[in-house]
Amino acid sequence: MSTSLLTNLPASSPSAAAAGAGSAASEWLRRLHRANPVLSLTGWLHVGLLGLALVLLPFDQRTVTGLPVWIKPLKFSLSVVAYVWTLGWLLAGLPASVGRAVRLISRGVALSMVVEIGCIFTQAVRGTTSHFNAATPLDGALFGLMGVMIVLNTALTGWAVYLVWRHRPPGPSGYVWGVRLGLLLFLVGSVLGGMMIRLNQHTVGAPDGGPGLPGLGWSTRAGDLRIAHFLGLHALQVVPLLGWWLSRHLPRRAALLTWLGALAYAGLVAALFAQALAGQPLLALR
Numbered sequence: 001m002s003t004s005l006l007t008n009l010p011a012s013s014p015s016a017a018a019a020g021a022g023s024a025a026s027e028w029l030r031r032l033h034r035a036n037p038v039l040s041l042t043g044w045l046h047v048g049l050l051g052l053a054l055v056l057l058p059f060d061q062r063t064v065t066g067l068p069v070w071i072k073p074l075k076f077s078l079s080v081v082a083y084v085w086t087l088g089w090l091l092a093g094l095p096a097s098v099g100r101a102v103r104l105i106s107r108g109v110a111l112s113m114v115v116e117i118g119c120i121f122t123q124a125v126r127g128t129t130s131h132f133n134a135a136t137p138l139d140g141a142l143f144g145l146m147g148v149m150i151v152l153n154t155a156l157t158g159w160a161v162y163l164v165w166r167h168r169p170p171g172p173s174g175y176v177w178g179v180r181l182g183l184l185l186f187l188v189g190s191v192l193g194g195m196m197i198r199l200n201q202h203t204v205g206a207p208d209g210g211p212g213l214p215g216l217g218w219s220t221r222a223g224d225l226r227i228a229h230f231l232g233l234h235a236l237q238v239v240p241l242l243g244w245w246l247s248r249h250l251p252r253r254a255a256l257l258t259w260l261g262a263l264a265y266a267g268l269v270a271a272l273f274a275q276a277l278a279g280q281p282l283l284a285l286r
Helices: 014-019 021-035 037-059 071-091 096-126 137-166 173-199 226-233 235-249 251-277
Strands: none
Touching (some): 021 037, 021 071, 037 071, 037 096, 071 096, 071 173, 137 173, 173 226, 173 235, 173 251, 226 235, 226 251
């Protein structure tokens, strides 16, 4: 693992920023691949699947729970790209002494994501739901397999949280706390998803598949647990970026402000979760 990866961010260099976002992104991806080829390649695989879903979307008129059948594979592919590339980046700066643990986490996360997206694409091809579907033995087996992969991924995330709290990642204190708190909130967001499995659906107070926000599908008639789950998962990107930004602009108070920002973020996730459990939509549209 390259311990200099995080301290040499292209975006932190004025010359790299002037060279253009495309050049910076290309350099970022090259560094990520050198640091964690497993999660880098997993991300690229999902970029390909994202492209496949985009190509199929306009040609397949079938719908599942009220949305075009390829919307869900598209959203999950995009989400996995963001997840695995961010995780690879955040773990890259850990010391060489935990390199074996990072490799095991990376391989396990890659396996869980590939199997899960495989199930989602399979069900999209079949024109049916991938989650909470036990209509046939095959449906039940695929959903059960996805559940096993979710548990595996959550356990590995817990291991990653332990590593970044036990071994200080490189960088200023605001960024370090951003990494630690972002991973912790991601883990909380993963666990919140367990409530959907318990209820066997996304929606509270109405069946899945009713009116929802365009593209997202979040219910506009009842509570929807996907919102808090989504926000919790993307703490993995938001909170480290907050810590990094604060370290650059308010270095003396960056750690404190990162903590306060993470607490506010956690409060928002908790409020959205409570709102969904109460059966209230994020936006009530009639």
